[in-house]
Amino acid sequence: MNRRRRIYEGKAKILYEGPEPGTLVQHFKDDATAFNNEKHDVIDGKGVLNNRISEFIFNKLNDIGIPTHFVKRLNMREQLIREVEIIPVEVIVRNIAAGTLSKRLGIDEGTALPRSIVEYCFKSDELGDPMVSEEHITAFGWASPQEIDEMTALALRINDFMSGLFLGIGIKLVDFKVEFGRLYENDLVRVVLADEISPDSCRLWDITTSEKLDKDRFRRDLGGLIEAYQEVARRLGILFENEERPEPSGPVLVKS
Numbered sequence: 147m148n149r150r151r152r153i154y155e156g157k158a159k160i161l162y163e164g165p166e167p168g169t170l171v172q173h174f175k176d177d178a179t180a181f182n183n184e185k186h187d188v189i190d191g192k193g194v195l196n197n198r199i200s201e202f203i204f205n206k207l208n209d210i211g212i213p214t215h216f217v218k219r220l221n222m223r224e225q226l227i228r229e230v231e232i233i234p235v236e237v238i239v240r241n242i243a244a245g246t247l248s249k250r251l252g253i254d255e256g257t258a259l260p261r262s263i264v265e266y267c268f269k270s271d272e273l274g275d276p277m278v279s280e281e282h283i284t285a286f287g288w289a290s291p292q293e294i295d296e297m298t299a300l301a302l303r304i305n306d307f308m309s310g311l312f313l314g315i316g317i318k319l320v321d322f323k324v325e326f327g328r329l330y331e332n333d334l335v336r337v338v339l340a341d342e343i344s345p346d347s348c349r350l351w352d353i354t355t356s357e358k359l360d361k362d363r364f365r366r367d368l369g370g371l372i373e374a375y376q377e378v379a380r381r382l383g384i385l386f387e388n389e390e391r392p393e394p395s396g397p398v399l400v401k402s
């Protein structure tokens with residue numbers, strides 16, 4: 147039985163009280179949602195893959211000096227994180243036109259953008275995470291001008307790093323979303339990367355075939371989501387066959 151105190155439950159993750167003050171356990175569910183919860187499904191094994199992929203990316207980002215909430219992976223579905231106060235602003239970075247940018251501005255999907263474009267959305271399920279400007283963010287007190295500068299600079303560094311990382315394994319980083327939090331340490335407050343980075347929150351296209359290796363497989367009913375996420379994990383060198391799959395359904399060899 148799970149006796150831990152549940153702090154928060156989101157669409158794809160649950161946060162539990164951590165083992166020490168100032169820590170939380172982030173649990174990755176198999177739930178997939180899109181279009182602000184209008185579309186929902188449970189995809190066996192997605193949480194396990196996102197936990198692994200996000201761990202890998204957060205470790206790499208920690209290594210290059212990007213401050214993050216990530217401490218360590220605990221098991222197949224959970225990671226230990228530092229408790230932060232989530233800033234209610236999603237930061238999106240785009241390299242290639244796709245998704246809502248293509249729809250909004252009538253630019254064909256796949257068009258290379260003249261430069262990386264940063265967008266902000268207000269985190270609100272009721273409102274469907276509307277796009278907002280820096281003016282809204284500061285006027286309504288969601289983040290200070292300094293925090294916006296820090297989030298933007300970090301998001302662009304993350305973009306540079308991840309673009310290279312994925313390019314090296316034959317994948318184009320089309321766009322992604324990140325979230326940040328305030329980490330309170332003694333009298334200091336720092337803006338750190340929070341939440342997750344996974345094929346749920348990035349658009350990843352195979353460099354030669356442009357095959358989608360991300361959540362658009364679910365959003366657009368393309369099928370093969372788990373296979374696509376496994377392919378990303380395999381290319382990153384972190385797929386361990388025995389762990390990624392849910393319980394085997396076929397016959398299992400029993401040694402006598």
Ligand code: C5P
Nearest residue numbers: 244245246247321322323346347348349
């Ligand atoms: O849908 P849109 O084109 O605005 O998404 C841009 C990027 O941000 C995509 O990689 C998408 O997966 C991600 N995103 C997200 N969570 C949201 C909105 C967008 O992870 N709530």
